[in-house]
Amino acid sequence: MKYISIISLVLITACATQGQSKKDKSSGSYTINKTDAEWKSELSDLEYYILREKGTERPGTGKYDDHDEIGLYVCAACGNPLFNSDTKFDAHCGWPSYFQYATDSSVVELQDNSHGMRRTEIQCARCGGHLGHVFNDGPPPTGLRYCINSVSLDFIKEE
Known part of the structure; x- marks a missing residue:
């Protein structure tokens, strides 16, 4: 019963964005496209x-x-559902970590070769906001660790 409200929220969001695709890696388009000035006016400096x-x-x-x-x-920038709390675990890395994202419309993965490392960056599939990175050292069932910046997240408590 406790998952009904979360699932309902995810379904409502999915219906609201139906017909809109997640990031097309060849064109770089997202379903929410704002100018740099718009983002600066809506987000805190740290966000x-x-x-x-x-x-x-x-x-x-x-x-x-x-x-x-x-x-x-x-997502703190657009409200896109990203991770359910039952996929969160303590990776002892200093950032919130999850072993699975919420829906197929949650995130996109991009190659990140910055800082002399080869990593997989995670972005919000709706607005392109940087969330963090995914690593192959997580727990079962996926073996993945989505290491996410708290600043990139908001939380909707289950009622």
């Missing part, structure tokens, strides 16, 4: 730095690193 400039918050400082309420984590 802008992380979500739009691909920054990273300091480890252990994020509000969702040690957070264990039941609900849904959504």
Whole structure:
């Protein structure tokens, strides 16, 4: 019963965006496209730095690193459902970590070769906001660790 409200929210969001595709890697288009000035006016300086400039918050400082309420984590920029709380785990890395995203419309994965490393960047599939990275050292059933900046997230507590 506790998952009904989260599933309903995900379905409502999916219906609202039906007909809109997630990022087309060849064209770079998202379903929410705003100018740099629009993002700057809507986001805090730290949100802008992380979500739009691909920054990273300091480890252990994020509000969702040690957070264990039941609900849904959504994109702080656009509200897109990203991760269910039952997929969150403590990876002891200083950032909130999840082993699976919420829906097929949650995230897109892009190659990131910055800082002399080869990683997979995670972006919001709706607005293109930088969320973090995914690594192959997570728990079953996926073996993945989506390492996400708390600043990139908002939380909807289950009622």
